[in-house]
Amino acid sequence: MAENRDEFQSAMWAIGLDIPRGSFARSLDDAEKVYEQLGLPLIIRPSFTLGGVGGSVVYNREEFQERVQWGIARSPIGEILIEEALVGWKEFELEVMRDCADQCVVICSIENMDPLGVHTGDSITVAPQQTLTDKEYQRMRDAAFKVIRQIGVETGGSNIQFGVHPDTGRMVIIEMNPRVSRSSALASKATGFPIARIAAKLALGYRLDEIPNAITRKTTACFEPALDYVVVKIPRWTFEKFPMVDQVLGSQMKSVGEVMAIGRTFPEALQKALRSLELGRMGLGMDGRDAIDVEKIEPHLLGEWRRMIQSKLSKPHSENLFFLRHALKLSLEVKDVARITGIDPWFIDQIERIVDFEKRLRALANGRHSKLLDLRKTVSASLLWEAKRLGFSDHQLATLLRCEITTIRKLRDIHDIQPSYLPVDTCAGEFEAFTPYFYSSYDTGDDRKIDSQEESVIVLGSGPNRIGQGIEFDYCCVHASLTLREEGYRSVMVNCNPETVSTDYDISSALYFEPITLEDILAICEVEDPDGVIVQFGGQTPLKIAEALTHEGINVLGTPPQSIADAEDREKFGAILSANNLPTPPFGIVFNFSEAEEVADEVGFPILVRPSFVLGGRAMEIVYDSEGLRKYLRESAGEVTPEHPVLIDRYIENAFEFDVDAVSDGNETVICGILQHIEEAGVHSGDSACVIPPYALSDDVREKILSMTRKLASLFHVVGLMNVQFAYRDDQLYILEMNPRASRTIPFVSKATGVNWVRVATRCILGQTLRDMGIHENLDLPIVAVKEVVFPFSRFEGINPFLGPEMRSTGEVMGIGKTISEAYSKALYAAGTYLPSPDEGGTVFISINELDRLRMLPIARKLTELGFSIIATEGTQKFLNNNGVEAEFVFKVEEGRPNIIDRMKDGQVRMLINTPLGRTSYYDERVVGELAYRMNLTLITTLSAAEAALGAIERIGQHDLEPITLQEIR
Structure with a gap:
């Protein structure tokens, strides 16, 4: 009934509630x-x-x-x-639960800071709601109970969304989700109330008053959570991966992840959330990375800048918070900003508190560089307390007061200004909390000391999900934490992502919902006094601070931070490989624009260019000539300096690529698995489907891969997990890169091999040996497993769906079969790619560059044998016809009508195989590719994928796909 809008509308009218x-x-x-x-x-x-x-x-x-x-x-x-469209209305959500005795409770109220018109997944949200009067809230609560009863949710939870007119107070029901939703996960983490677990017990027949509260051990689930803190969720967007996409936010969700922060005040929680986003921001600006420096705007240009910022704020976008700050700094009135943005004045008032305090701090510095002695005279303890209570990080304070970050830390030590760690207790302190789920705040002087006698280890999480770093790393953190507890250690988890399992409070001995920055981690270490910190399971996020932690005297367990840094530094990495006769493609490092062409000529085109120290292939591109290099340096590389060099590697065309995951105890190394990419080298490993065991690997090449991997483990003193990427062409094996940490393929390899490699690696980090654990290599598997990726292309318009060296996928699926064709067909279906069946037939569009045509010929021939018709652009059509494969001609987009777009819109095309080459205009490919995703048509952009898809199509025609359980693999 909730999904059927007509029935839902009638149901709401029946109980006297309004809907749009x-x-x-x-x-x-x-x-x-x-x-x-x-x-x-x-x-x-x-x-x-x-x-x-x-x-x-x-x-x-x-x-x-x-x-x-x-x-x-x-x-x-x-x-x-x-x-x-109720654009501009205020939006609220209530998480409600009901049991078989008709007891209803509100678990959490959530207010969207952004007005209606922005998808709630793209909106900054706050819990509990902040701007309703008690009378208005009680009216909304009563309405929510009416809705859950009328819809017939007899047991379990529901998310109910409301719209409220900011002037008239008219309240409407936007929608209801009678299930666990995205907001349910946020509400669970915000309150400490495990909604999914309680819903499962309610489904078994329990009443809310029969389910004990694990946190207080005195109350039950019918006790509505009370919050004496503020929770802020901010979405994480990755528009930098899709520069052609409109960044204005609307009713279609565009974010790929989110962070959550908890504080005693809204400004404190807001600034903590901003520095959790992994965007290099240390709060609401004031960190040396502001795009606009308001202090330096000439007086006669202030009016022009105000108009520009007002225009920017008139449409919601990912940078709204920072432009709100700029608007207030330029003296725009709160009421005017509220009118332009549709954001309630209360929130803008809170941001103005941050802006006003920023002005006070800037005035103290007076443009001079400050030393500790100066600051002791000008910055009082009360002022510093106030700054920290407003969420200012040490980095921001150092920027504003023109001093070193360490100076701010020393000043805090002098005044004994340290964060307190408070429990998320569901009851606003009314009862004692027994579950160690904490957040930091400077709003109270209460301290929490650890008196545990257990040895403790901190696991640093991976932060928000984003392209290049997703849930795969959270899998690693969770299993590391569980293993630590099994081995008798106090496991301490630090993360800021409400979507993850690692932030469930029962996964670890203690959970800190905190940003993963040096300041925040050092403060936790001060309280926990751990035996060590594990950084290798959280992706790139913890690695960024590994060396700094060591410098501060924190014991980083596993692979030494220096080895991690050496592997990340392309120059050092290349020198180590060269000194040990390990083959790698020719490469060079560019420290300024003038060197670029000279280095590229030495390396030899085509080349792969990228900024250093990036994850997910950010701003990476294949360049075929000097003109392309100059364009890349102008448009993509940004600043090129000794601190921000650009790496240039020889691009190995038409090579097979392999991923190798391994684990080492410091002496012995065991290969977890060898994965062969289906796409050729040049497509980012995170965007390529891959197969385990490899489908085209000779014994000789396999032994070379194993030998080189073990040698790398020894050279870099690996203890724990590592990943190596190889390219193979013309009997030559090349090492592309090596990461001395968990890779995004570890969960897939663990499931495919039946061995939990994270648990093995964690025990190695704790000092156990592979031999003692009985871990041996077993690369011959009884099944074939395929990892296929999931792209967000259907959410974005104007996107180029063709794959390259920059990662753009947001998820992955796994298919298991007895053959690669069976496994690949399952994986494609799981990813939402529906291959045409030979029984159905249909038309396949083919447009192939000249270099690929010989390899394409047997694919096209087989498609016609299976009963498919082929249409092709001029060059491809002539080639196929000349080689005995019947193909009908179709115009490219700008050649004439009816063209390929017309044929697609008329429903005449079932699948497209389109491989572009080099730095062409890509106009046809981009338009065709975007339409294919809009129409849910299968689009294949590499020949390797086409070959694999052909096998899957043949397998589909046999009608006997059988499920295989993971238990059968073990």
Whole structure:
């Protein structure tokens, strides 16, 4: 009933509740009738999609017609909901639970800082709600209970979203999710109330008053959580990966992750959340990375800058918070900023507190560099306390007071200003909390001392999910924590991601919901006094501070931080390989623009260029000539300096690529698995499907891979996990890179081999040997496993879906079979790629560059044998026809009509195989690729993937895919 809008509307009217006016449509004609009834603006929501996929707000008829067709295509049942757009209204969410005795409780109230019109997954949210009066909140609470009863949720939880007009107070029900949702996870972490666990017990017949509260051990689940702190969630976007995409936020979710921070005040929680985002920001600006330096704007230009910032704020986007600060610094009134943004004045007032305090601190510095002696005279203890209570980091204070970060730390030590660690207790301190789930605050003088006699180890988490660093690393952190506890250690987890398992309070002996920055980790170490810290399971996030932790006297367990730094430093890494006769493609390092062409000529085109110290291939590009290099340096590389060099590697074209995961105890090294990429070298390893065991690897090459991997483990003193990437072409094996940490493939390899390699690595880090654990190499598996990636292309318009060296996938799936074809077909289906069946037939579009045509010939021939028709662009069509494969000609986009776009829109194409070459304009490819994703058509952009897909299509035709359990592998 909740998903059927007509039934939901009737149900709400039956209990006297208001919902936005609207109706369903399955065609443009249906939609036009709704348009005539409602007028503009309108919001379009495709049915049965998550994250608002295909949704949009429209303001004119042309836009309406276009978005209707887009929305219908995105809905799995071809249906859209068209409603009046309540843009600018305040948005709230209540997490509600009900049991079989009709007891209802509100677990958490959540307020969206951004107004309606921005998807709640893209909105900054705050818990508990901040701007409702008690009377308004009680009215909303009563309405939520009516909704959950009327819809018929007999037991379990629901998320109910409300819209409230900021002036009239009109309240409408936006939607209800009668299930655990994205907001449920946030509410669970914000309150300490485990919603999913309680929902499972309610489904078994328990009442809320029969389920004990694990945190207080005195109350039950019918006790509504009370919060004496503020929780702020900020989404994590990766627009830098998609420069062509419109960054304005709307009804379709565009973020790929989020962070959560807890503080005693909104400013404290907000600034903690900002420095948790892994964007290099240490709070709300004031960290040396502000795009606009308001203090340096000439007086006669202030009006122009104000107009520009007002224009920027008129449309919600990922940088809104920073532009809010700029607007307030330029003396825009709170009421004017609220009117422009639709954000409640209360939130803007809170941000103004930060801005006003910033002005006070800048005045103290007076433009001079400060030493500790100076600061002791000018910065009082009370002023420093106030700064920390507003969430200012040491980095921000050092920037504002023009001193070193260590000076601020010394000043805090002098005044004994340290954070307190307070429990998330569900009861606002009314009862004692027995669960060690903590957040830091400077708003209280209470200290928490650890008196445990257990040896303790801190595991640093991976922060927010983003492209290049996702849930795979959280898997590693969770299993490391569980292993530490099994081995008798006090396991301490630090992370700031509410979407993860690692931030469940029962995974570790103690959980700190904190940013993973040097300041925050040192403060936790001061309280916990750990025997060591593990940094190798959280991806790049903990590695950034590994050397600094060692410098501060913290024992980093496992692979030495110096080895980690040497592997990250391309120059040092290359020198070590060269000194030990380990082959690597020719490379060079550019420290200024003038060196670039000279280094590129020495290395030899084509080349792979990238900034140093990046994860996920950020700003990495294949360049084929000097002109392309100059363009890259102008547009992508940014500043090129000795501190920010650009790396240039020879690009090995048409090579096989392999990923190798291994574990070492410091003496012996065991290979966990060898994965062969389906896509050729040049496609980022995180974007390539891969197979274990490898499907084309000779015994000789395998032995070389094993030998080189073991040698690297020895050279870099690896203790724990490591990953090595190899390229193989023309009987030559090259080492592309080596990461002395857990890789994103470890969860996949662990499941495919039946061995939990993270637990093995953790025991190695604790000093156990592989021999004592009985761990041996076993690379011959009884099954074939394929990892396929999931892309966010359907969420973005104007995107180029063709793969390259910069990672853009946001997730992955796994298929298991007895053959590679069976495993690959399962993986493709799991990823939402629906290959055409030979029984159904249909048309396949093929457009192949000249270098790929010989390899394409047997694929095309087999497709016709399976009953498919082929259409192709001119060069490909002539080649196929000349070689005995029948293919029909079709125009490229700008050549004539009907072209490939027309054929696709008419429903004549089932699958597309399109391989571009080099630095062409990509216009046709981009337009065709984007339409393919909009129409849910299978698009294949590399020949290796086409070969694998052909095998999967043949396998689908045999109709006998069988499930294989992970237990069968062990």
